[in-house]
Amino acid sequence: MTYQSQSVAKPYFIVAIALFVGQILFGTILGLQYVIGDFLFPEIPFNVARMVHTNLLIVWLLFGFMGAAYYLIPEESETELFSPFLAILMFWIFAVAGVLTILGYLLVPYATLAELTMDDLFPTMGREFLEQPTITKIGIVIVALSFLFNIGMTMLKGRKTAVSLVLMIGLTGLAVFFLFAFYVPENLVKDKFYWWFVVHLWVEGVWELIMGAILAFVLIKTTGVDREVIEKWLYVIIAMSLITGLIGTGHHFYWIGTPEYWQWWGSIFSAMEPIPFFMMTIFAFNMVNRRRRNHPNQAAVLWALGTAVMAFLGAGVWGFLHTLAPVNYFTHGTQITAAHGHMAFYGAYVMIVLTMISYSMPMLNGRKEANSNKSQIVEMWSFWIMTVSMVFITLFLTGAGILQTYMQRYTDTPISFMEVQDKVAIFYWLREGAGIFFLIGLIVYVASFFIGGDEPEATVKDAA
Amino acid sequence: MYKFIGVRPCTFVYILLMVLTVFTWYVGVSGLSGLSFAFLVLGLSLLKGHLIGDYYMGLKTVSGIWGWVIVIWLILPGSLIAIAFYSAS
């Protein structure tokens, strides 16, 4: 760790992992509720568990992005962070606000939460993924702005690189698009239209820039390939992300009451959204092949390569499967969507955060470049268990989704939603099984931070 | 460092491109329809694209796959367009 202030990343990463564990615990609850409907009812009804699961995901990824930035920007800029104090202050504000919000979801009925938080003064509650009380949302904006200020000031006083620039653009875009969460039109069509300005333009827009920048950073550090080469690839990749993803937003505007041309624009542009992910895969493997050194942190390299592959599969391929309007007409809102959503989020964003943590945590813990061999092996086991589990979760949900689409919509003799759910229940049981394995993988992952701490650091000779 | 003497190849190409364009326009304003004219006009546009690729973009002097990318690009959508128009007739 070259700069002392990079250490502020550590609490962000720790809380990120903790919230990740919470997310998955609730995920397993949800999975069981799919097949045992009143499991934990009325204490934790399905809709509450779902809010907790999705909100925890988003918040822990945000903690992860911020930690990544706090680690990466000082190193790229070759200067200490502008204000470590501000970073820690924001950490506590975000963490407390986040915990209180989740407790709010769990402990009181949602309507009561709205009353308690005076949502009626400026209503923004009640929308998927944006269930947070307005005051929490305001808190998020304050935390985000302080964060951007801190990072921005750091960049201004130091060296500017393509990596830090792209990361900054992505993070700024993240903050700007979040503002649409405050715009809640009366008209239902407009409501849905603008909702996607947060969600799509995040995960199929600026978050791809964040992912690309972090991936480029880790590849520069672990392969020793020329910065210029890696940065050029990064620019091309993000250009493709924006070209395809911006108008590609239209693939969410097929059936919500917007004009028909969105079915064309959305299909044509979003069909190409896999391209940047494909390029990231080629990019990652190519850079590792051309490496000038064998880095002792083989776990980080594994995470980096895995991220590119899983992101391509989950976001790219599975996304493509249901992105064309004529297909989406039948699959919209089915388990196909859930399949894609899980693998995409895991492959792209969960994994890139875990990649960054894998790379940087050893140094944050005082190591020179990597954890011990033992620790890395445990970590790599967790990589495989979680990743393979996710693949199975996705496959099972895809199976459920195909059957659901056919039986409920495509066939000449459709049957009702609930009847279909009964028929695909087997897939839900299998999914839950895979989900348990995922949880096990996560436990192994957490364990890897506590195993092999006393052993000597891995060296290049130990590496493959 | 030298001064070019004579008419440049790119100028010849330019004149050819203009002529082909005017011909296409003529087909258009005359209202000439039907598969043969459609294919003729399509074919000419692909030729024009090829000329631009080779002479304007300078791909004529490029060996390997990069020398062929424009040709490939012209053939692929060109074929699809041809198939579509054929199936429409």
Added chain:
Amino acid sequence: MKNRNTPPGDLAIWIFIMAELSVFAIFFAVYAFTRANNVELFNESQLTLDRNLALINTLTLITSSYFVVRAVAAIRENNAKHCFNWIIAALLMGLLFLLVKSYEYNHHYSEGINLRTNKFYMFYFSLTFFHFMHVLMGMVILAANAIKTRAGNYTPENHTGLETGASYWHMVDMVWIILFPLIYVMR
């Protein structure tokens, strides 16, 4: 005579060029196949387009591309001044294209025809607008090239930036060359 194995200009722009070309190619193909299912509608609506203006636009773009070729040739012959002039001429042609296209759009709008009128117009407006934006972007790049030429940044041995901008501009021209017959003429 082949004397290089990468195209002129930065390789990154070529990746970008191929990506853009792919988007247009898909759009063209989708247009053609949609037309196959709506032949009469497409034929009928196509008649309302102004082929004369389109001719002017096509000739304009081809001419501007030619000017760009001359600009690159000029810098290779160590004549930065001529190079700059050729680029300006190309930009003026580009501007002419934008003006003619805007006039065309205005004409349609004043008759109440827009993106939502029917499938043909949806494609017409989408494709030509999308292309319009690329002409704009190409002009911005060429303008940057012009400034750098004026500042003496390019030499006969090293003018990659200019070749990069030129390549992008030729792509923009090439797209229109396919677009013109496809949308305005083929029936």
